[in-house]
Amino acid sequence: METLDFKKEKKYSIIKYSGELTLDVVEELKEEISKFIDECGDDKSIVFDLSDISFMDSSGIGFLVHLNNVNKTKNKMLYLLKPSAAVKKTLSLVNLLNFFEIIEDENELDIEIE
Amino acid sequence: MRSSFVIKILCSNKDELLEHALKKVFFERDSVEIKYSEGTNNFLEDYYIVRPDIIVVDSYKFSVEVINYIRNQANDSDVYILVILDKSEFELKEEILNQGADDFLIKPFSYGEEEVISRLNVAKRHTILYKQLTIAYNRLSKEIETVSVLQQKLLPKSTVEFPGVFIDFFYEPSDRASGDYFDFFPVQENILRAVIADVSGHGSKAAFIMSMVRALVRVSNKIFLPLDDLVSIINNELIEVIGEDIDFVTLFAGDIDVENRELSYINAGHCPGILVTNENQIYLLEADNSVLGFFSQEFKIKKVPIKDYRGILLITDGYYEWNLDRNNIWGFNNFKKFLEDIFTREKEFYLDMLESYLNNQLELPPMYRDDRSALWIKFKNNNYRKC
Incomplete structure (x- = not known):
């Protein structure tokens, strides 16, 4: 079952989505996450935990790029945390893996995010 | 608001109060067809002839028969079914809803004609909304079909x-x-x-x-x-x-x-x-x-x-x-x-x-x-x- 959680830390805010990241959910996610990002203030980095994504389709890819662009325009950084094998494989197939800032270990979040 | 579609109503019995209430609820529509079935034997035959949007059916036993047939045999989940139960059948009201009825009334109508009118108004609103949704869906569907045909070209x-x-x-x-x-x-x-x-x-x-x-x-x-x-x-x-x-x-x-x-x-x-x-x-x-x-x-x-x-x-x-x-x-x-x-x-x-x-x-x-x-x-x- 899909779940969406938000958590605010001192230096960053974490979004965690579990389930399939597909056309069926991206419009709703876009709305929910945009609201959360607006609430996060100007100086926050956004961490998107993708460790529990079982499948991602082309709309999911589009959503991640969109999220990255939205953060950039708001002078925020988007980090993908522990992307699952399904996410990595899909991003790699479309040659977008290097487009994102990826953090593999949540213990590194405090070090990586200044 | 007047709509171009016809609302068809099929009733299992002719009841003076119901007939009067139906006229009151649908009086402004020139596009309503009401049929009273002559006895329970003809009801299902009339169902196929009329293809109603609203059914008003009397008595628990007959209603169960009708609902079972319409919902399970004819696979019609769209028609609105209003059941009129006898006072002695009051305890069966939940059961009739679980069987597939959309609403019920208890006879004799304790609040008189006003109660019947308000329930018929619910059925009317439901039917108009359903018809409008169907029209909108068909229009969208046709547009997507057109896009699809064009695209394949x-x-x-x-x-x-x-x-x-x-x-x-x-x-x-x-x-x-x-x-x-x-x-x-x-x-x-x-x-x-x-x-x-x-x-x-x-x-x-x-x-x-x-x-x-x-x-x-x-x-x-x-x-x-x-x-x-x-x-x-x-x-x-x-x-x-x-x-x-x-x-x-x-x-x-x-x-x-x-x-x-x-x-x-x-x-x-x-x-x-x-x-x-x-x-x-x-x-x-x-x-x-x-x-x-x-x-x-x-x-x-x-x-x-x-x-x-x-x-x-x-x-x-x-x-x-x-x-x-x-x-x-x-x-x-x-x-x-x-x-x-x-x-x-x-x-x-x-x-x-x-x-x-x-x-x-x-x-x-x-x-x-x-x-x-x-x-x-x-x-x-x-x-x-x-x-």
């Missing part, structure tokens, strides 16, 4: 004769309008251009973007454009149109030079082009560029000699992105192994053959979730001769 209808190659294609949309595109046409006397693209998402939005990509690709059928220029133009146009939205396009474009036995290509985020050697080994032409529509990129043409190859297969990801079970996707690697097996077994390869293998040789038939397009371009061994 943008795809090749037949193969082209081109010296040195044999071309086969396959297309299967998952929705009525899709985001897949493929094409092939000569760009020079000895060069065949083959393109396959996939717009993210489905439906009319994807179809609209697909038609835009097709129009840009087709320019190079009239005026020769090198692949890098063509893909660059498409990317820039898409950035302008799609902007910050979540849509994008993956595209593989290749020029097959049959005289010099060479393939030039650009893969922009599309699934790998599949080159098959004469020894039935697979060589993948993976994406060197990223998807189109998000950001500016420099596109570099790659070249591969094709004299030792049997052909090239271009596909969209719908072929392999489907669930084996709840947690596992079949995936490209399995598709690649599957293909290697077919190429090893079969001397000749056609896309209908691939379809047949997919439907019959896997443990379970694939449950596709996306559009599927494929282009198979077989390289003939005979030497190309200029006319």
Whole structure:
């Protein structure tokens, strides 16, 4: 079952989505996450935990790029945390893996995010 | 508000109070038809003649019979069923709702005609809303159908004769309008251009973007454009149109030079082009560029000699992105192994053959979730001769 959680830390805010990241959910996610990002203030980095994504389709890819662009325009950084094998494989197939800032270990979040 | 549709009502009994209430509720409509069935024996026959939007049915026993038939035998979940129970049947009101009734009234009507009118007003509002939704759905459906018909006209209808190659294609949309595109046409006397693209998402939005990509690709059928220029133009146009939205396009474009036995290509985020050697080994032409529509990129043409190859297969990801079970996707690697097996077994390869293998040789038939397009371009061994 899909779940969406938000958590605010001192230096960053974490979004965690579990389930399939597909056309069926991206419009709703876009709305929910945009609201959360607006609430996060100007100086926050956004961490998107993708460790529990079982499948991602082309709309999911589009959503991640969109999220990255939205953060950039708001002078925020988007980090993908522990992307699952399904996410990595899909991003790699479309040659977008290097487009994102990826953090593999949540213990590194405090070090990586200044 | 007056509507153009007719509301048809079928009642199991003629009751003076009900008749009066019906007239009051529907008095402003000239488009209402009310039929009172003559006895319970004729009711189901009348149901098929009238095809009612609202049914008013009397007594628990007969109502259960009617509801069971309509909901389970006739599979009609749309008709609104209002049941009139006798005071002695009061305790059965929950049961009648669970059976499939939409509302109930208890006779004698304790609040008189006003109670009957208010319940009939509920039925009326429900029916009008349902009819309006049906009309809106049908209108949308028709529009998507039109888009789909138009879109299919943008795809090749037949193969082209081109010296040195044999071309086969396959297309299967998952929705009525899709985001897949493929094409092939000569760009020079000895060069065949083959393109396959996939717009993210489905439906009319994807179809609209697909038609835009097709129009840009087709320019190079009239005026020769090198692949890098063509893909660059498409990317820039898409950035302008799609902007910050979540849509994008993956595209593989290749020029097959049959005289010099060479393939030039650009893969922009599309699934790998599949080159098959004469020894039935697979060589993948993976994406060197990223998807189109998000950001500016420099596109570099790659070249591969094709004299030792049997052909090239271009596909969209719908072929392999489907669930084996709840947690596992079949995936490209399995598709690649599957293909290697077919190429090893079969001397000749056609896309209908691939379809047949997919439907019959896997443990379970694939449950596709996306559009599927494929282009198979077989390289003939005979030497190309200029006319």
